[in-house]
Amino acid sequence: MSPGAVYIHVPFCLHRCGYCDFTLVANRDQLIPQYLSALKNELSTVHSVTPVNTMFIGGGTPTHLSASELEELFAMIFEKFQLATGAEFSIEANPDGLTDDRLHVLQAAGVNRISLGVQSFDEQVLKVLERRHTPNDASSAIERCADHFRSVSLDLIFGVPSQSMESWSRTLDHALHLPIQHISTYGLTYEQGTAFFRREQNGILRRTPDETERDMFICAIDSIQAAGFEHYEVSNFARPDHQCRHNLTYWRAEEYFAFGPGAARYLNGVRTTNCRSVPKWLQSWTRGESCIQEREQLSSEDRSREAIMLGLRMRTGLNLASFEETYHCSVESLEPESYGRHLEKGLLEISNGFLRLTREGLMIADTVVSDFL
Ligand code: SF4
Structure with a gap:
Protein backbone atom coordinates (compact mmCIF):
# COMPACT_ATOMS: atom_id res chain seq x y z
CA MET A 1 0.00 0.00 0.00
CA ARG A 252 2.09 6.03 14.56
CA ALA A 253 5.30 4.91 12.80
CA GLU A 254 3.53 4.84 9.41
CA GLU A 255 5.29 5.38 6.09
CA TYR A 256 5.53 8.74 4.27
CA PHE A 257 7.09 10.41 1.25
CA ALA A 258 9.40 13.42 1.62
CA PHE A 259 11.18 15.77 -0.78
CA GLY A 260 13.56 18.71 -0.52
CA PRO A 261 16.89 19.31 1.24
CA GLY A 262 17.26 17.49 4.56
CA ALA A 263 13.88 15.77 4.13
CA ALA A 264 13.62 12.24 5.56
CA ARG A 265 11.23 9.65 4.14
CA TYR A 266 10.19 6.24 5.37
CA LEU A 267 9.25 3.83 2.59
CA ASN A 268 9.18 0.01 2.52
CA GLY A 269 10.89 -0.21 5.91
CA VAL A 270 13.79 2.00 4.78
CA ARG A 271 14.47 5.50 6.10
CA THR A 272 16.46 7.76 3.77
CA THR A 273 17.47 11.32 4.56
CA ASN A 274 18.41 13.81 1.86
CA CYS A 275 21.64 15.75 2.34
CA ARG A 276 21.16 18.64 4.71
CA SER A 277 23.33 21.08 2.79
CA VAL A 278 20.99 23.17 0.65
CA PRO A 279 23.70 23.99 -1.98
CA LYS A 280 24.64 20.28 -2.29
CA TRP A 281 21.05 19.19 -2.66
CA LEU A 282 20.53 21.94 -5.26
CA GLN A 283 23.61 20.94 -7.26
CA SER A 284 22.68 17.25 -7.25
CA TRP A 285 19.02 17.57 -8.16
CA THR A 286 19.72 20.30 -10.75
CA ARG A 287 21.72 17.57 -12.53
CA GLY A 288 18.90 15.11 -11.84
CA GLU A 289 21.05 13.14 -9.39
CA SER A 290 19.80 11.90 -6.07
CA CYS A 291 21.41 13.35 -2.92
CA ILE A 292 20.99 10.92 -0.03
CA GLN A 293 22.98 11.51 3.17
CA GLU A 294 21.76 8.55 5.22
CA ARG A 295 20.03 5.30 4.41
CA GLU A 296 18.85 2.99 7.11
CA GLN A 297 17.09 -0.33 6.57
CA LEU A 298 15.17 -0.85 9.79
CA SER A 299 15.32 -4.36 11.23
CA SER A 300 12.16 -5.71 12.81
CA GLU A 301 13.65 -4.89 16.24
CA ASP A 302 14.46 -1.31 15.11
CA ARG A 303 10.88 -0.93 13.89
CA SER A 304 9.40 -2.13 17.15
CA ARG A 305 11.66 0.12 19.23
CA GLU A 306 10.76 3.15 17.11
CA ALA A 307 7.08 2.34 17.40
CA ILE A 308 7.42 2.38 21.21
CA MET A 309 9.39 5.61 21.25
CA LEU A 310 6.98 7.39 18.92
CA GLY A 311 3.82 5.86 20.39
CA LEU A 312 4.74 6.96 23.90
CA ARG A 313 4.82 10.57 22.70
CA MET A 314 1.06 10.43 22.19
CA ARG A 315 -0.97 11.07 25.32
CA THR A 316 -3.17 8.04 24.64
CA GLY A 317 0.06 6.06 24.68
CA LEU A 318 0.85 2.74 23.09
CA ASN A 319 -1.87 0.10 22.65
CA LEU A 320 -0.07 -2.92 24.10
CA ALA A 321 -2.26 -5.56 22.41
CA SER A 322 -1.93 -3.97 18.93
CA PHE A 323 1.79 -3.56 19.49
CA GLU A 324 2.21 -7.28 20.22
CA GLU A 325 0.06 -8.22 17.25
CA THR A 326 2.07 -6.01 14.86
CA TYR A 327 5.58 -6.61 16.16
CA HIS A 328 5.26 -10.15 17.59
CA CYS A 329 6.89 -9.19 20.88
CA SER A 330 5.93 -7.33 24.03
CA VAL A 331 7.35 -3.99 25.15
CA GLU A 332 8.46 -5.68 28.36
CA SER A 333 10.35 -8.47 26.58
CA LEU A 334 12.10 -5.96 24.31
CA GLU A 335 13.30 -3.59 27.01
CA PRO A 336 12.63 -5.19 30.44
CA GLU A 337 14.91 -2.90 32.46
CA SER A 338 13.54 0.48 31.27
CA TYR A 339 9.97 -0.82 31.22
CA GLY A 340 10.15 -1.98 34.85
CA ARG A 341 12.12 1.02 36.11
CA HIS A 342 9.88 3.69 34.56
CA LEU A 343 6.70 1.95 35.76
CA GLU A 344 8.14 1.63 39.25
CA LYS A 345 9.24 5.28 39.35
CA GLY A 346 5.80 6.43 38.19
CA LEU A 347 7.08 7.86 34.88
CA LEU A 348 5.01 5.36 32.87
CA GLU A 349 1.63 3.81 33.65
CA ILE A 350 -0.68 1.24 32.10
CA SER A 351 -4.25 2.43 31.65
CA ASN A 352 -6.98 0.48 29.78
CA GLY A 353 -4.39 -1.55 27.91
CA PHE A 354 -2.29 1.48 26.92
CA LEU A 355 1.26 2.16 28.12
CA ARG A 356 1.57 5.92 28.58
CA LEU A 357 3.65 8.66 30.13
CA THR A 358 2.39 9.90 33.49
CA ARG A 359 2.32 13.65 34.14
CA GLU A 360 5.68 13.25 35.86
CA GLY A 361 7.00 11.25 32.89
CA LEU A 362 5.88 14.04 30.54
CA MET A 363 8.33 16.41 32.21
CA ILE A 364 11.26 14.29 31.04
CA ALA A 365 9.54 12.70 28.05
CA ASP A 366 12.61 12.72 25.77
CA THR A 367 14.71 10.86 28.35
CA VAL A 368 12.02 8.26 29.07
CA VAL A 369 11.14 7.48 25.44
CA SER A 370 14.76 7.36 24.28
CA ASP A 371 15.42 4.54 26.77
CA PHE A 372 13.41 2.27 24.43
CA LEU A 373 15.55 2.99 21.35
S1 SF4 B 1 15.19 30.71 10.80
FE1 SF4 B 1 13.57 31.42 12.17
S2 SF4 B 1 11.82 31.69 10.83
FE2 SF4 B 1 13.28 30.40 9.70
S3 SF4 B 1 12.70 28.28 10.20
FE3 SF4 B 1 14.24 28.88 11.67
S4 SF4 B 1 13.05 29.61 13.42
FE4 SF4 B 1 11.66 29.59 11.66
Whole structure:
Protein backbone atom coordinates (compact mmCIF):
# COMPACT_ATOMS: atom_id res chain seq x y z
CA MET A 1 0.00 0.00 0.00
CA SER A 2 1.31 3.46 -0.89
CA PRO A 3 1.96 5.87 2.03
CA GLY A 4 -0.81 8.38 2.57
CA ALA A 5 1.40 11.29 3.60
CA VAL A 6 3.85 13.57 1.82
CA TYR A 7 6.22 16.21 3.20
CA ILE A 8 7.89 18.94 1.10
CA HIS A 9 10.74 20.97 2.58
CA VAL A 10 11.10 24.61 1.50
CA PRO A 11 14.50 25.81 2.80
CA PHE A 12 14.21 29.60 2.64
CA CYS A 13 13.98 32.28 5.33
CA LEU A 14 14.63 35.99 5.41
CA HIS A 15 17.00 35.62 8.35
CA ARG A 16 18.26 32.68 10.44
CA CYS A 17 16.96 33.07 14.01
CA GLY A 18 19.76 32.52 16.54
CA TYR A 19 18.30 29.30 17.96
CA CYS A 20 17.37 27.65 14.66
CA ASP A 21 19.26 24.64 13.30
CA PHE A 22 16.80 23.67 10.56
CA THR A 23 17.92 22.94 7.02
CA LEU A 24 17.64 26.32 5.29
CA VAL A 25 19.42 29.25 3.72
CA ALA A 26 18.70 32.81 4.83
CA ASN A 27 18.47 35.81 2.52
CA ARG A 28 19.41 33.75 -0.58
CA ASP A 29 16.25 34.31 -2.60
CA GLN A 30 18.22 34.15 -5.85
CA LEU A 31 18.31 30.36 -5.29
CA ILE A 32 14.51 29.97 -5.33
CA PRO A 33 14.16 29.37 -9.13
CA GLN A 34 16.91 26.73 -8.96
CA TYR A 35 15.20 25.14 -5.94
CA LEU A 36 11.91 24.88 -7.83
CA SER A 37 13.51 23.20 -10.83
CA ALA A 38 15.59 20.86 -8.62
CA LEU A 39 12.47 19.92 -6.66
CA LYS A 40 10.66 19.18 -9.92
CA ASN A 41 13.47 16.77 -10.77
CA GLU A 42 13.24 15.09 -7.38
CA LEU A 43 9.46 14.81 -7.70
CA SER A 44 9.88 13.20 -11.13
CA THR A 45 11.03 10.05 -9.28
CA VAL A 46 7.34 9.50 -8.46
CA HIS A 47 6.02 7.62 -11.47
CA SER A 48 2.27 7.81 -11.10
CA VAL A 49 -0.14 10.26 -9.53
CA THR A 50 -0.49 9.21 -5.90
CA PRO A 51 -3.43 10.07 -3.68
CA VAL A 52 -2.50 11.22 -0.16
CA ASN A 53 -4.52 11.92 2.97
CA THR A 54 -2.08 14.50 4.32
CA MET A 55 0.33 16.92 2.67
CA PHE A 56 2.66 19.10 4.72
CA ILE A 57 4.76 21.95 3.33
CA GLY A 58 7.38 22.84 5.95
CA GLY A 59 10.59 24.80 6.21
CA GLY A 60 12.23 27.17 6.57
CA THR A 61 9.40 29.49 5.76
CA PRO A 62 7.42 28.16 2.77
CA THR A 63 5.52 31.46 2.56
CA HIS A 64 8.82 33.26 2.02
CA LEU A 65 8.19 32.23 -1.62
CA SER A 66 6.22 34.83 -3.59
CA ALA A 67 2.61 34.16 -4.61
CA SER A 68 3.67 33.14 -8.12
CA GLU A 69 6.48 30.90 -6.81
CA LEU A 70 3.98 29.23 -4.47
CA GLU A 71 1.67 28.65 -7.45
CA GLU A 72 4.54 27.03 -9.32
CA LEU A 73 5.39 24.87 -6.29
CA PHE A 74 1.81 23.64 -5.88
CA ALA A 75 1.43 22.92 -9.61
CA MET A 76 4.50 20.63 -9.59
CA ILE A 77 3.40 18.86 -6.42
CA PHE A 78 -0.11 18.24 -7.80
CA GLU A 79 1.39 16.66 -10.92
CA LYS A 80 2.52 13.84 -8.63
CA PHE A 81 0.27 13.90 -5.56
CA GLN A 82 -3.47 14.31 -5.34
CA LEU A 83 -5.33 15.22 -2.17
CA ALA A 84 -7.85 12.54 -1.28
CA THR A 85 -11.35 13.67 -0.26
CA GLY A 86 -11.17 15.24 3.19
CA ALA A 87 -7.36 15.39 3.09
CA GLU A 88 -5.42 17.66 5.42
CA PHE A 89 -3.14 20.14 3.63
CA SER A 90 -0.82 22.03 6.01
CA ILE A 91 1.71 24.76 5.45
CA GLU A 92 4.12 26.50 7.81
CA ALA A 93 4.27 30.29 7.75
CA ASN A 94 5.57 33.26 9.68
CA PRO A 95 3.26 36.09 10.73
CA ASP A 96 5.26 38.62 8.70
CA GLY A 97 5.01 38.45 4.94
CA LEU A 98 1.61 36.74 4.84
CA THR A 99 0.30 39.05 2.14
CA ASP A 100 -3.23 38.81 0.71
CA ASP A 101 -1.98 37.45 -2.62
CA ARG A 102 -0.09 34.65 -0.83
CA LEU A 103 -3.13 33.82 1.32
CA HIS A 104 -5.31 33.59 -1.78
CA VAL A 105 -2.85 31.26 -3.53
CA LEU A 106 -2.76 29.00 -0.46
CA GLN A 107 -6.51 28.89 -0.21
CA ALA A 108 -6.96 28.28 -3.95
CA ALA A 109 -4.52 25.33 -3.74
CA GLY A 110 -6.65 23.75 -1.01
CA VAL A 111 -4.48 24.49 2.04
CA ASN A 112 -6.79 23.98 5.02
CA ARG A 113 -4.33 24.12 7.92
CA ILE A 114 -1.69 26.79 8.61
CA SER A 115 0.97 26.57 11.29
CA LEU A 116 2.26 29.98 12.33
CA GLY A 117 5.67 30.51 13.95
CA VAL A 118 4.41 33.01 16.52
CA GLN A 119 6.64 31.91 19.44
CA SER A 120 5.57 34.69 21.85
CA PHE A 121 3.31 37.69 22.29
CA ASP A 122 5.96 39.49 24.35
CA GLU A 123 7.94 42.05 22.36
CA GLN A 124 11.11 41.57 24.40
CA VAL A 125 11.01 37.77 24.06
CA LEU A 126 10.52 38.09 20.29
CA LYS A 127 13.60 40.34 20.18
CA VAL A 128 15.71 37.81 22.09
CA LEU A 129 14.54 35.10 19.68
CA GLU A 130 15.45 37.41 16.75
CA ARG A 131 11.98 37.13 15.30
CA ARG A 132 11.04 39.76 12.73
CA HIS A 133 7.38 40.18 13.69
CA THR A 134 5.72 42.08 16.54
CA PRO A 135 2.96 40.75 18.82
CA ASN A 136 0.47 42.85 16.81
CA ASP A 137 1.68 41.36 13.51
CA ALA A 138 1.07 37.90 14.97
CA SER A 139 -2.42 38.69 16.26
CA SER A 140 -3.53 40.23 13.00
CA ALA A 141 -2.02 37.37 10.92
CA ILE A 142 -4.00 34.90 13.05
CA GLU A 143 -7.26 36.82 12.58
CA ARG A 144 -6.70 36.91 8.81
CA CYS A 145 -5.77 33.22 8.63
CA ALA A 146 -8.92 32.32 10.54
CA ASP A 147 -10.92 33.67 7.56
CA HIS A 148 -9.08 31.41 5.11
CA PHE A 149 -8.28 28.09 6.77
CA ARG A 150 -10.13 25.43 8.75
CA SER A 151 -7.29 25.08 11.28
CA VAL A 152 -4.88 27.70 12.56
CA SER A 153 -2.01 26.42 14.68
CA LEU A 154 0.56 28.41 16.67
CA ASP A 155 4.07 27.49 17.77
CA LEU A 156 5.01 28.97 21.15
CA ILE A 157 8.41 28.78 22.89
CA PHE A 158 9.09 28.82 26.62
CA GLY A 159 12.33 28.92 28.60
CA VAL A 160 13.68 31.90 26.62
CA PRO A 161 16.35 34.02 28.37
CA SER A 162 14.64 37.08 29.92
CA GLN A 163 11.20 35.43 29.73
CA SER A 164 9.46 35.50 33.10
CA MET A 165 6.68 33.21 34.22
CA GLU A 166 4.30 36.21 34.01
CA SER A 167 5.34 36.89 30.42
CA TRP A 168 4.77 33.22 29.48
CA SER A 169 1.43 33.13 31.17
CA ARG A 170 0.36 36.37 29.39
CA THR A 171 1.44 34.87 26.04
CA LEU A 172 -0.68 31.77 26.68
CA ASP A 173 -3.65 33.84 27.77
CA HIS A 174 -3.38 36.07 24.70
CA ALA A 175 -3.10 33.04 22.37
CA LEU A 176 -6.13 31.36 23.94
CA HIS A 177 -8.31 34.39 23.20
CA LEU A 178 -7.52 34.20 19.47
CA PRO A 179 -9.36 32.11 16.83
CA ILE A 180 -6.97 29.14 16.85
CA GLN A 181 -7.54 25.38 16.90
CA HIS A 182 -4.07 24.01 17.65
CA ILE A 183 -0.97 24.89 19.71
CA SER A 184 2.51 23.37 19.64
CA THR A 185 4.73 24.46 22.49
CA TYR A 186 8.40 23.72 23.05
CA GLY A 187 11.12 24.55 25.55
CA LEU A 188 13.98 26.49 23.93
CA THR A 189 16.91 24.23 23.05
CA TYR A 190 20.51 25.24 22.40
CA GLU A 191 21.53 23.13 19.40
CA GLN A 192 25.20 22.75 18.59
CA GLY A 193 26.21 24.99 15.70
CA THR A 194 23.63 27.69 16.41
CA ALA A 195 24.41 31.26 17.48
CA PHE A 196 22.49 30.63 20.72
CA PHE A 197 24.70 27.64 21.52
CA ARG A 198 27.84 29.76 21.11
CA ARG A 199 26.38 32.64 23.13
CA GLU A 200 25.40 30.28 25.90
CA GLN A 201 28.90 28.73 25.93
CA ASN A 202 30.41 32.23 26.12
CA GLY A 203 28.14 33.25 28.98
CA ILE A 204 26.23 35.82 26.91
CA LEU A 205 22.94 33.92 27.18
CA ARG A 206 21.84 32.24 30.40
CA ARG A 207 19.81 29.04 30.26
CA THR A 208 16.49 29.04 32.07
CA PRO A 209 16.76 26.81 35.15
CA ASP A 210 15.16 23.36 34.72
CA GLU A 211 12.71 24.06 37.55
CA THR A 212 11.39 27.21 35.85
CA GLU A 213 11.08 25.42 32.51
CA ARG A 214 9.17 22.65 34.19
CA ASP A 215 6.79 25.18 35.79
CA MET A 216 6.30 26.86 32.42
CA PHE A 217 5.44 23.53 30.80
CA ILE A 218 2.97 22.71 33.58
CA CYS A 219 1.42 26.19 33.24
CA ALA A 220 1.01 25.57 29.47
CA ILE A 221 -0.57 22.15 29.94
CA ASP A 222 -3.02 23.37 32.55
CA SER A 223 -4.10 26.60 30.87
CA ILE A 224 -4.36 25.20 27.32
CA GLN A 225 -6.37 22.20 28.51
CA ALA A 226 -8.62 24.45 30.61
CA ALA A 227 -9.43 26.37 27.41
CA GLY A 228 -10.87 23.20 25.82
CA PHE A 229 -7.86 21.84 23.92
CA GLU A 230 -6.91 18.18 24.12
CA HIS A 231 -3.28 17.49 25.04
CA TYR A 232 -2.71 14.76 22.45
CA GLU A 233 1.08 14.61 22.12
CA VAL A 234 3.90 15.71 24.44
CA SER A 235 4.14 19.17 22.80
CA ASN A 236 0.81 19.41 20.98
CA PHE A 237 -2.72 20.49 21.86
CA ALA A 238 -5.81 20.58 19.65
CA ARG A 239 -9.47 21.46 19.76
CA PRO A 240 -11.67 18.43 18.96
CA ASP A 241 -11.12 17.21 15.38
CA HIS A 242 -8.10 19.49 14.84
CA GLN A 243 -5.19 17.20 15.68
CA CYS A 244 -2.43 17.37 13.07
CA ARG A 245 -3.13 14.21 11.06
CA HIS A 246 0.16 14.51 9.19
CA ASN A 247 2.23 14.42 12.38
CA LEU A 248 0.11 11.53 13.69
CA THR A 249 1.49 9.57 10.70
CA TYR A 250 4.98 9.98 12.19
CA TRP A 251 3.94 9.14 15.75
CA ARG A 252 2.09 6.03 14.56
CA ALA A 253 5.30 4.91 12.80
CA GLU A 254 3.53 4.84 9.41
CA GLU A 255 5.29 5.38 6.09
CA TYR A 256 5.53 8.74 4.27
CA PHE A 257 7.09 10.41 1.25
CA ALA A 258 9.40 13.42 1.62
CA PHE A 259 11.18 15.77 -0.78
CA GLY A 260 13.56 18.71 -0.52
CA PRO A 261 16.89 19.31 1.24
CA GLY A 262 17.26 17.49 4.56
CA ALA A 263 13.88 15.77 4.13
CA ALA A 264 13.62 12.24 5.56
CA ARG A 265 11.23 9.65 4.14
CA TYR A 266 10.19 6.24 5.37
CA LEU A 267 9.25 3.83 2.59
CA ASN A 268 9.18 0.01 2.52
CA GLY A 269 10.89 -0.21 5.91
CA VAL A 270 13.79 2.00 4.78
CA ARG A 271 14.47 5.50 6.10
CA THR A 272 16.46 7.76 3.77
CA THR A 273 17.47 11.32 4.56
CA ASN A 274 18.41 13.81 1.86
CA CYS A 275 21.64 15.75 2.34
CA ARG A 276 21.16 18.64 4.71
CA SER A 277 23.33 21.08 2.79
CA VAL A 278 20.99 23.17 0.65
CA PRO A 279 23.70 23.99 -1.98
CA LYS A 280 24.64 20.28 -2.29
CA TRP A 281 21.05 19.19 -2.66
CA LEU A 282 20.53 21.94 -5.26
CA GLN A 283 23.61 20.94 -7.26
CA SER A 284 22.68 17.25 -7.25
CA TRP A 285 19.02 17.57 -8.16
CA THR A 286 19.72 20.30 -10.75
CA ARG A 287 21.72 17.57 -12.53
CA GLY A 288 18.90 15.11 -11.84
CA GLU A 289 21.05 13.14 -9.39
CA SER A 290 19.80 11.90 -6.07
CA CYS A 291 21.41 13.35 -2.92
CA ILE A 292 20.99 10.92 -0.03
CA GLN A 293 22.98 11.51 3.17
CA GLU A 294 21.76 8.55 5.22
CA ARG A 295 20.03 5.30 4.41
CA GLU A 296 18.85 2.99 7.11
CA GLN A 297 17.09 -0.33 6.57
CA LEU A 298 15.17 -0.85 9.79
CA SER A 299 15.32 -4.36 11.23
CA SER A 300 12.16 -5.71 12.81
CA GLU A 301 13.65 -4.89 16.24
CA ASP A 302 14.46 -1.31 15.11
CA ARG A 303 10.88 -0.93 13.89
CA SER A 304 9.40 -2.13 17.15
CA ARG A 305 11.66 0.12 19.23
CA GLU A 306 10.76 3.15 17.11
CA ALA A 307 7.08 2.34 17.40
CA ILE A 308 7.42 2.38 21.21
CA MET A 309 9.39 5.61 21.25
CA LEU A 310 6.98 7.39 18.92
CA GLY A 311 3.82 5.86 20.39
CA LEU A 312 4.74 6.96 23.90
CA ARG A 313 4.82 10.57 22.70
CA MET A 314 1.06 10.43 22.19
CA ARG A 315 -0.97 11.07 25.32
CA THR A 316 -3.17 8.04 24.64
CA GLY A 317 0.06 6.06 24.68
CA LEU A 318 0.85 2.74 23.09
CA ASN A 319 -1.87 0.10 22.65
CA LEU A 320 -0.07 -2.92 24.10
CA ALA A 321 -2.26 -5.56 22.41
CA SER A 322 -1.93 -3.97 18.93
CA PHE A 323 1.79 -3.56 19.49
CA GLU A 324 2.21 -7.28 20.22
CA GLU A 325 0.06 -8.22 17.25
CA THR A 326 2.07 -6.01 14.86
CA TYR A 327 5.58 -6.61 16.16
CA HIS A 328 5.26 -10.15 17.59
CA CYS A 329 6.89 -9.19 20.88
CA SER A 330 5.93 -7.33 24.03
CA VAL A 331 7.35 -3.99 25.15
CA GLU A 332 8.46 -5.68 28.36
CA SER A 333 10.35 -8.47 26.58
CA LEU A 334 12.10 -5.96 24.31
CA GLU A 335 13.30 -3.59 27.01
CA PRO A 336 12.63 -5.19 30.44
CA GLU A 337 14.91 -2.90 32.46
CA SER A 338 13.54 0.48 31.27
CA TYR A 339 9.97 -0.82 31.22
CA GLY A 340 10.15 -1.98 34.85
CA ARG A 341 12.12 1.02 36.11
CA HIS A 342 9.88 3.69 34.56
CA LEU A 343 6.70 1.95 35.76
CA GLU A 344 8.14 1.63 39.25
CA LYS A 345 9.24 5.28 39.35
CA GLY A 346 5.80 6.43 38.19
CA LEU A 347 7.08 7.86 34.88
CA LEU A 348 5.01 5.36 32.87
CA GLU A 349 1.63 3.81 33.65
CA ILE A 350 -0.68 1.24 32.10
CA SER A 351 -4.25 2.43 31.65
CA ASN A 352 -6.98 0.48 29.78
CA GLY A 353 -4.39 -1.55 27.91
CA PHE A 354 -2.29 1.48 26.92
CA LEU A 355 1.26 2.16 28.12
CA ARG A 356 1.57 5.92 28.58
CA LEU A 357 3.65 8.66 30.13
CA THR A 358 2.39 9.90 33.49
CA ARG A 359 2.32 13.65 34.14
CA GLU A 360 5.68 13.25 35.86
CA GLY A 361 7.00 11.25 32.89
CA LEU A 362 5.88 14.04 30.54
CA MET A 363 8.33 16.41 32.21
CA ILE A 364 11.26 14.29 31.04
CA ALA A 365 9.54 12.70 28.05
CA ASP A 366 12.61 12.72 25.77
CA THR A 367 14.71 10.86 28.35
CA VAL A 368 12.02 8.26 29.07
CA VAL A 369 11.14 7.48 25.44
CA SER A 370 14.76 7.36 24.28
CA ASP A 371 15.42 4.54 26.77
CA PHE A 372 13.41 2.27 24.43
CA LEU A 373 15.55 2.99 21.35
S1 SF4 B 1 11.82 31.69 10.83
FE1 SF4 B 1 11.66 29.59 11.66
S2 SF4 B 1 12.70 28.28 10.20
FE2 SF4 B 1 13.28 30.40 9.70
S3 SF4 B 1 15.19 30.71 10.80
FE3 SF4 B 1 13.57 31.42 12.17
S4 SF4 B 1 13.05 29.61 13.42
FE4 SF4 B 1 14.24 28.88 11.67
